[in-house]
Amino acid sequence: MSHHHGTTTLARSRCLTLLRHCTKTTQLKPIHALLVTQGLHENLYVITKLITSLTSVSTNLHYSSLLFNQLQNSNLFIYNTLIKAHSKSPHPQTSFHYFNLLLKEETITPNCQTFNFVLVACAKTSSLLSGMQIQNWVFKNGMFSSDSYVQTGVIRLYVEARLWDDARKVFDEIAYVDVVKWNVLMSGLIRCRLGAQALSVFKEMLVFGVEPDEFCLTTALTACAQSGSLWEGKWIHEYVKKRENYLELDVFIGTALVDMYAKCGCLDLAVEVFEGMSKRNVFSWAAMIGGFAVHGHARKAIHCLGRMQTDGIRPDGVVLLGVLTACTHAGLVEEGLLLLNNMEGQYRIVPKHEHYGCVVDSLCRVGKFDEALKLIRRMPMKPLASVWGALLNSCRIHNNVELAELAVKELLELEDCDVDEEDAALVQLSNIYFGAQKSEDGHRVRRMIGDRGLRKAPGCSMIEVDGRTTEFVSGDVSHPIHFQIHALLKLLFPGDPDTL
Known part of the structure; x- marks a missing residue:
């Protein structure tokens, strides 16, 4: 018995050591097989470690679910691990399945961590009703006042649902609001294109004496970029420089500064910050290339693409889109076409709809409608409203009535085209008709617009x-x-x- 016990203990220790060093799913399956051969597959502690390792190294949670289904008994840690992993996955609604199973357990009770993870899933899936039920539960049981993670989860729920009054009401009920909660509020406002309001929240946080961390400063700079608030952006830059722990520019804050200065019209300051950064990542290069694109410096954007590869950083789809946009604004049609055609072969990036749309826009701007139409026809995906809109806009500039009619016809037939896009297309078409002295057609489209009850946004x-x-x-x-x-x-x- 003692020899068998010693062998089992040794096998268990060995398996746990192997689990700690795993980085791939393919490494975990042989360890699982070893657990079975050693009779440890029913040991709850070991299986808990195996499931934890699986959820940490892989986004495919099917294997973890199969393991869970084979368990005779479970524990709160396994439930929380699976609820958390699924809440962060592309299918966060699966978290509710495990949460409901947990509620049916007679000997296991959910804790603060459980509710925090479920609230994340509610926010991601816009399950407001479920989230409010959980909020009521944690309020009644006193968890809301005692657990910071649950508080953050409830705020995030209302922020994601764009219920700002409710989010603020919950926010104001918290005795001590840490920097994370302030950042959740600001980030939500920015996602809804409410940068000015986010900046007001940042100023309020400073008045309350809460010191912003690097994430909060990055969010505030993003708010400045979105609202065009250059003065506040410069103030935050000076604040960063004067901080006691300031040694060198953080890559995230540096990138946010580059983006802010470029979007606020100060390209020279954006370049100054960028060149002063000791460390840059792909987002930093994307921000700088995007800045050059917006300001019409296509050659500099192309030069940046070469520089970042020299620095050992591989461009992603966002970087290449920035270069294509720069080419479009500067009229470098051939350069844009060459980049599009070489994206997959040279950079191992499959062009997406927005890459094709950018080049279509470039061709249309210089009146190469036949080439633009050929490119649209050979797109591997169905053209969306943005592509037909680019074509239509250029038809207005070049007074191409026939192609404008085709663009509007295709756009109106799209299943996912919203009403605003359709109305804008009809307004464009009517203007093209009037510009081409086709008043009868113009008035016909205007009557159609009137029948739709269109009110143009100011x-x-x-x-x-x-x-x-x-x-x-x-x-x-x-x-x-x-x-x-x-x-x-x-x-x-x-x-x-x-x-x-």
């Missing part, structure tokens, strides 16, 4: 002066110095009715 622009951002909306007369602005415009552009 255009808007934004300007920052002395750190203060002002937004101008077309047709809005509520600005406090509205009359002075119009008087000045009349002086600058006398006799031009478009300035009114």
